[in-house]
Amino acid sequence: MKKIVIIGASHSGITFADQLRSGGFEGSITILEKQIINPVEKPPLSKTFLDEDFSNTKIKFRPEKWFLDKFIDLKLGVEAKEILKEGNLVKLVNGEEISYDCLILASGATAKNLPSKMLQNNKQFVLRDFKDALKLQNALTEEKEVMIIGGGYIGLEIASSLRKKGHKIRVLEVAERLLARVASPELSNYFLNLHKEHEVKISFGESINKIKEFDNKISIETSSHKNYVADLIIVGIGVSPEIRLAYEAGLDCDNGIVVDANYRSSYSNIFAIGDCALNKDEYGIRIESVHHAQFSASRVSSCILGLEIPTYEEPWFWSDQYNVKLQSVGIIKDIKNTVSRIGRREGSKSWWSFSSEGLVAVEAVNDPQAYVVAKHILQNKIKVDEKQLSNNDFDLKEMIKK
Secondary structure: OOEEEEEOOOHHHHHHHHHHHHOOOOOEEEEEEOOOOOOEOOOOHHHHOOOOOOOOOOOEOOOHHHHHHOOEEEEEOOOEEEEEHHHOEEEEOOOOEEEOOEEEEOOOEEEOOOOOOOOOOOOEEOOOOHHHHHHHHHHOOOOOEEEEEOOOHHHHHHHHHHHHOOOEEEEEEOOOOOOOOOOOHHHHHHHHHHHHHOOOEEEEOOOEEEEEEEOOEEEEEEOOOOEEEEOEEEEOOOEEEOOHHHHHOOOOEOOOEEEOOOOEOOOOOEEEOHHHEEEOOOOOOOOOOHHHHHHHHHHHHHHHHOOOOOOOOOOEEEEEEOOEEEEEEEOOOOOOEEEEEEOOOOOOEEEEEEEOOEEEEEEEEOOHHHHHHHHHHHHOOOOOOHHHHHOOOOOHHHHHOO
């Protein structure tokens, strides 16, 4: 195998290229990226985009020299139009064709927006890339009233960043609680109280019926016929995986590009990694995280290099809001009980969620010890006694000495 082509200079795509070179791969590596700027890290966008020293240089994933030193051909402003899988070719929007021996789809995901029938103007924003962050930064040079649509992690991190700069915030969430798809009710309630303490207004069970513009303001009418006024709207209602190329090429897709344990698609020399990949057998759902980007890249690079395939890893995630750091491990699914614990440090807490099969996820705020112990327990499938765990005097480290 001599020619590797990667579509997407995402976290997973660049990590994969790095792993290949570090593992001794001597063939050509080409990365096709439709953005025209050097790729940046995504996590800092929602946390630091209002900082005075925010720049793409500060959050750049790798400097230009790194790609040169690694002999990786990064082609910016180049968009793939079509995969001609029978001929091992990628057709570009500009009409050129690039051949490959192995194709890696690392195209990530795109931010969902409001329906096109609603008002679309320069007061409506999403935050998915550096260009989005700059637009928001320019719109928020003075105190504003901001409506955030969506009470997921992105919406809450943006709310935290904006409140620290003095902006007035309301979060509109269609579900009955924050983080409804990804967190335990206990953690949802914790973040609800945290944001209320910082004077963020939050409305539940509300979708948008209509948006109007008047007097340089925006009026938002909800499904319950309430009306809110804001200077601008930030939409944080999730993302859609970039699967168009794979779907049109005839690869198996289902809210992601379906892959096996090696992240190989339904076509033998095409792999998918990161946010666009759906590892049904091991995770069951599509995972959007830095950890999954790195892990999926390591599976594919090991496969190509003929190395031992990395064993399954429990997904982990973090979020920074105000003075709180959340660290979570596992997947919240089919929960029957959640045990709460108070940590050793002031303000530290953790929630241990169980399904009928045992411990499945742990969420820890300002409690790194609980997170580290939980990660070890889940990764090594250690059985946990709920009653023992609910005793706050019990030392967590005892569970990993067995």
